[in-house]
Amino acid sequence: MTLEQQLEYFWERQVYSVLKDSNGKYCIVSTRNHDLGFRFSGFFPTIDIAKDYIGAFGRWENMVSDCILELCTIVDTIHPSELMGKGFRVGDKVKFKDMLGTDCEGTVTSVDEHGIHIGNSYFGCPADNLKPVLPVEEREVCMKCGVTINPNDIGVLRTGTDYLCCYDCDKEVIKVIDLLKKTKVIKNGHIVNL
Numbered sequence: 001m002t003l004e005q006q007l008e009y010f011w012e013r014q015v016y017s018v019l020k021d022s023n024g025k026y027c028i029v030s031t032r033n034h035d036l037g038f039r040f041s042g043f044f045p046t047i048d049i050a051k052d053y054i055g056a057f058g059r060w061e062n063m064v065s066d067c068i069l070e071l072c073t074i075v076d077t078i079h080p081s082e083l084m085g086k087g088f089r090v091g092d093k094v095k096f097k098d099m100l101g102t103d104c105e106g107t108v109t110s111v112d113e114h115g116i117h118i119g120n121s122y123f124g125c126p127a128d129n130l131k132p133v134l135p136v137e138e139r140e141v142c143m144k145c146g147v148t149i150n151p152n153d154i155g156v157l158r159t160g161t162d163y164l165c166c167y168d169c170d171k172e173v174i175k176v177i178d179l180l181k182k183t184k185v186i187k188n189g190h191i192v193n194l
Contacts, residue, residue, distance in 0.1 A: 001097040006074050007038060013057075016054065018047055026050045028078065047076070051083065088116050096125060105133060151152035
């Protein structure tokens with residue numbers, strides 16, 4: 001097999017090829033351009049440095065001459081997932097298509113050797129069939145001034161089940177509640193004595 005055929009073989013199997021030239025420098029051949037030319041990292045003293053430049057250079061065929069290719073051998077492969085984070089975790093919201101091709105959303109309930117389980121699913125789903133859904137930060141609106149606030153922030157006061165105010169907006173309410181706590185009208189967040 002020629003080097004080009006080897007690169008093609010590994011690309012079809014969704015892995016990057018690590019090349020080493022006669023000078024001991026490394027290059028990583030990764031994805032393809034729109035015109036189907038390979039993208040590559042350039043040649044560097046270590047594989048770790050080459051990883052920093054994956055895909056930095058355009059069309060392989062235009063940048064590297066045949067004589068350089070003759071001096072290169074594939075010494076390793078890298079799966080793109082090795083360069084990524086840990087993947088989906090329990091509690092992550094995900095989008096996927098069910099067996100009928102319908103768009104669905106669910107929550108990851110477990111991750112094991114069979115794949116990623118969504119909801120009560122017995123069968124694991126491969127990660128490449130899932131898309132992450134960004135978590136939505138809980139926000140509420142101050143009932144007095146209308147400013148959007150995060151109820152978990154310091155300085156947010158919950159004065160009942162239906163009234164939320166920001167600290168800056170309602171310092172007077174805090175003074176009143178502190179006074180009611182001192183006079184034991186409010187205990188553990190509930191009115192106990194009027």
